[in-house]
Amino acid sequence: MPVFAGSALTCLRGDRLVFTGLDFRIAPGEALFLLGPNGSGKSSLLRVMAGLLKPIRGRLSWDDVAVSDDPDGHRGRIHYVGHLDAVKPVLSAVENLSFWATLGGAADPRGNALKALDRLGVPHIANVPGRYLSAGQKRRLNLARIIAAPAALWLLDEPTVALDRAAIALFEGIIAEHRAAGGMVAVSTHVDIAMPGARNLHLDDFTPVPHDEDDDVLEEEDAA
């Protein structure tokens, strides 16, 4: 069984130490909540998990193989949802979606795209150009992207922003299905999302608090 884990991760943004000595572990079917106040590094951790950001120290592994040894393989098994919806204003919802489904390796991108839109309760926007979609519809379209092509690990950065109650409920169902099929999920959120049995990771536990300590760590880094 593949396990996605990180150990002793340290993340530096600019000259600010965001978190240090962070460990996490996600097994198939498991979910991880990333919690913490604004600026505690939830988004940074998700970007580290996705491979967009390199941790300055620590190890990220999939099935005990370092992710840095197999970056291409890692990209093939993740779906990342960030703050931006990546919706092109001049393409229709289904065109937007089937493009991402093709890139994700779906066999029938257009069919998958239509099914995914249906699953998120917005089949009627299929032929609507991106520029006429509301913020909530764009978000649903972005979330439809993760079910339009298969991937084992979902990295979701505040996925419920702009969603209404009904959409959040639908989305909880989708996550539950994904986990039941052996998928893994890491979610950062400020809203309550029902994910039974999910573990909590409090990012503020790993924030280096005293100011001098940052400098120490940085000096060590220089010395090394």
Place this chain on the structure above:
Amino acid sequence: MTRFLRLIGRDLRLALRQGSDASIAVMFFVLCVVLFPFGVGPEPNILARIAAGVIWVAALLASLLSLERLFQNDYEDGSLELLSLSTLPMEAVVLAKTLAHWLVTGLPLIAAAPLLALLLNMDAEGFGVLVLTLLVGTPILSLIGSIGAALTLGARRGGVLLSLLILPLYIPVLIFGAGAIDAALNGLTPRPHLLLLGGLLAGALPLAPWASAAALRQAVE
């Protein structure tokens, strides 16, 4: 390969639906060349003498004008982040986007060039070589330009910075492009110039996507 073609297809579709981006480059090219007779006077001999250089300089500037947007939209709406997370290598993403950019902006320039050459009273013998040099040269411009577009991504006033970075690198293309036409007009063979242009293209084709991909990885971090 399907994914590579789909990315080209998406970019072409975006460019055609937005329309303006594609037509601005060719309109700028035409206007730029048309300004010269007003500036240097309508003396046919002078115009014929400078035609090759003027058309090539205008092509450089027109290519530069549209390059700023090469990665900008994808960067701003988060698509670039997702493209970098897809299984398509970043180098292939750059190559696909550059190719789509060239099809949309480079090809219309090539189509308009003979008309402008006629306007500048260039000898008809030079037309074939003019089109040939542009056909080999404009892809080099798009490829080199992609490096600048990737490096200036997210910078304030990136367009100005892009010109300063890239225009010096365009000089060899300009020299051999205009040189080939001058050679043909003076009854010499344009072959050496064309071969050197081809060499530049052969070099830029693998190196430019590689360099741009490295810059884009930094930009999405």
